[in-house]
Amino acid sequence: MTEAILHIFLALLLAPLLPGVISRVKASLAGRNGKPLFQLYFDLARLLRKGAVYSHTTSWVFRAGPMLGLAAMLAALCLLPAAGGSALFSFKGDFILAAYLLAMSRFAIILAALDTGSAFEGMGASREAAFSALAEPVFLLSLLPLGMIGGSYSLSSMLLPDAWNVPPLDRPVLLLLSASLFLVLLTENSRIPVDDPNTHLELTMIHEVMVLDHSGVDLAFIEYSAALKLWFFSVVVGSLLLPPIWSSYLIVLLSVFSMAVAVGLVESIMARLRLVRVPQLLSLAFGLAALACLLCLR
Template identity: 50%
Template structure:
């Protein structure tokens, strides 16, 4: 019961902190003081206190988009184990539900963007659909590799058993898989070099252009959902790339929190030393990620 409570607290409280750490890391590289680490919390709370403005041309789809997206991401967070502790929801085949929950969230985000009738938001939805088709195979190949390693179809068993011993025995496959997953982590969370969550240039935006018409609490749900998605996919990546387990409950929680903070710093460093890719280069990077994970799967099936 204690593990479930800690899991829920981390899912609720930690995601905005990751955004704050990334922003502060980028500020340090730029020679600036930067916003406080807790600034994302203030932004979300400020939006939740505001009113919403809805266009007369939109329908219930526009209003449902942020809510369904956040609900799907929260459910995915309950399926992912954190540290060496089982997930609150775990069953055989939950890895498929985990993947398609993000697909459901993406579908409603794109549907809400199209519901506005805006050509800019339609352009962003088209880009999102295209790039997600290239990113999803990497995740599924990763799930196949982990299922092969552990002999389980449950995320809890797959990720809690993905211990250092797998790196010793199948280091080449795990290294390829880690590279592919890191590329997808940046792409799925709209981070540089794939997208810039802080830009306001509609012609270069992918995700942000789809939420231009949202305001107030709806936009707050979107910001929190984005932070939560980063947290969930980051936890998945950490479990594969840095599977350090001590076997001591409280220590494992501390190790997990520490590795998530290090991941946020690493993302901030990547965004500070790299420029945004041209749009025609993004599919090439995503295909490269798929190839890396596919080779990892082939190494495991030999």
């Protein structure tokens, strides 16, 4: 119980570090100095001190969107197991609730984007919804073999700390799953082969363009929930890959930040895919997950 709460605090505290790590990795690979590691902290602090500007068009939906999104994200975090222990709430099927809480967060942000009546934000909303609709089955399907290996369909036993001690036949399953989940991570967090967070043209953005009209506290909430989402997926993918020699917070941190480094590496060596090619990426992920399921069921 206490360690679960501790893990949540850790996530709340350290999640904004992840985008910083990613951009530092990218910068150093490109031979630049890059943004400070704690840039997102500075941004959040600045945004939280500001007032707000709202469009004439918007209604309460626009104002409620960021709060709903962050609340759902935080609730999902409560379902994420801590290092070695179980999550704050752990029951059979909690991975579905987590996935739907993420969907709730997306729902709120999409509606807030549509509330502005702007074509740009509508475009971003449309693409976000379409991509995550394709990513949803991949995500859930990738978690199923984990439940089978772990013995129970609860995130706490799915993301088991002794993933390294599984029967040897299940190791390729884990490898396949971590690959497919990593692709889901990239999609869900609007990372490079799917979406470029650093682009300068509204027409090519997906996530960033959805939040064009948000300002002040609202924008801070959105940025923060995006960072938490990255943390959530990093824990999921990372726990499959790293050998839990000791089940400790250090390992969790290591796995999470190594995920951030991996994302940074991918962003450095790849270009953004054309929009119509993204489904191919996701069908690749789906194929990996399905293969893992087949291997697992044998």
